[in-house]
Amino acid sequence: MTRTYVITGAASGIGATTARLLTERGERVIGIDLRGTDVDADLSTPAGRQEAAAKATELAGGTIDAVIACAGISAPIPATVAVNFFGVTELLEALLPALAGSDAPRAAVVSSMASLQPNSPEIVAAALAGDEATALAEAEKLTAQGPEIGYLVYPSSKRALARWVRRESITPAWAGAGIPLNAVAPGTVLTPMTAGLLATPEGAAMVDASVPMPLNSHQPPESVANLLIWLTSVENTHMAGQVVYDDGGADATLRGDDIWSWADQH
Numbered sequence: 456m457t458r459t460y461v462i463t464g465a466a467s468g469i470g471a472t473t474a475r476l477l478t479e480r481g482e483r484v485i486g487i488d489l490r491g492t493d494v495d496a497d498l499s500t501p502a503g504r505q506e507a508a509a510k511a512t513e514l515a516g517g518t519i520d521a522v523i524a525c526a527g528i529s530a531p532i533p534a535t536v537a538v539n540f541f542g543v544t545e546l547l548e549a550l551l552p553a554l555a556g557s558d559a560p561r562a563a564v565v566s567s568m569a570s571l572q573p574n575s576p577e578i579v580a581a582a583l584a585g586d587e588a589t590a591l592a593e594a595e596k597l598t599a600q601g602p603e604i605g606y607l608v609y610p611s612s613k614r615a616l617a618r619w620v621r622r623e624s625i626t627p628a629w630a631g632a633g634i635p636l637n638a639v640a641p642g643t644v645l646t647p648m649t650a651g652l653l654a655t656p657e658g659a660a661m662v663d664a665s666v667p668m669p670l671n672s673h674q675p676p677e678s679v680a681n682l683l684i685w686l687t688s689v690e691n692t693h694m695a696g697q698v699v700y701d702d703g704g705a706d707a708t709l710r711g712d713d714i715w716s717w718a719d720q721h
């Protein structure tokens with residue numbers, strides 16, 4: 456039976472590729488983006504998120520089977536936390552009533568291997584508290600110090616999103632409603648987001664130094680899209696709260712083989 460997917464960031468990169476692959480399989484896709492797809496909306500604002508959810512629900516006829524949230528930006532500006540965290544979490548929450556009508560509701564979001572990088576604990580804490588004004592103010596403090604410090608907003612937004620997924624996935628709203636909620640964490644994906652950085656040898660060397668990818672190096676958007684499609688498929692009945700590092704081995708390289716000893720008795 457045809458499933459109805461809502462995909463944010465559907466006009467470019469990972470979102471566009473996911474939308475194309477699902478459409479080729481005969482599924483129904485409702486795209487959300489600033490422009491260029493089915494629903495024009497700005498996910499950096501609360502009003503834009505509510506409007507996006509309302510229009511997508513209307514286009515879907517009231518029931519949505521899966522939400523795949525890809526929209527994001529990586530610029531060293533405060534809006535990065537607004538789009539990457541609140542533009543995902545508030546939209547997902549606004550779409551919960553439409554997901555409730557599905558026989559097999561699913562949701563997946565795009566975090567990043569950048570969730571492992573240095574970040575701002577203040578931004579992460581404010582985001583997880585649902586306090587957008589404070590998160591934006593903390594981001595502003597960093598971006599005012601220039602792009603190198605301002606870059607911290609991006610890993611902060613992705614760390615907070617990964618933690619939100621783990622926290623919320625097991626609650627009555629998600630697990631209790633039978634909705635698997637998970638995240639993917641890609642490495643360096645070949646999309647318009649990274650094209651500028653990878654265009655020069657210096658830029659590529661800088662990226663590769665912080666995102667080591669021993670398996671097959673930079674990845675095509677299909678490598679992420681296919682995982683998002685599985686996470687939101689009927690077949691995913693028991694995966695919840697996972698942040699799946701689909702990153703050419705960057706996570707295993709950076710964190711090493713022992714990510715379990717925190718739980719050992721000493």
Ligand code: NAI
Nearest residue numbers: 464467468469488489497498499526527567643644646648
């Ligand atoms: P992209 O730039 O090709 O696509 C992002 C899309 O999000 C664009 O169509 C853009 O218009 C949309 N968007 C941005 N701000 C928006 C707003 N305020 N409202 C609505 N839509 C908005 O980038 P890409 O690479 O496809 O990124 C997709 C996701 O993957 C992002 O969340 C990004 O952070 C994440 N990611 C990307 C990686 C990469 O190397 N490209 C690595 C890890 C994560």
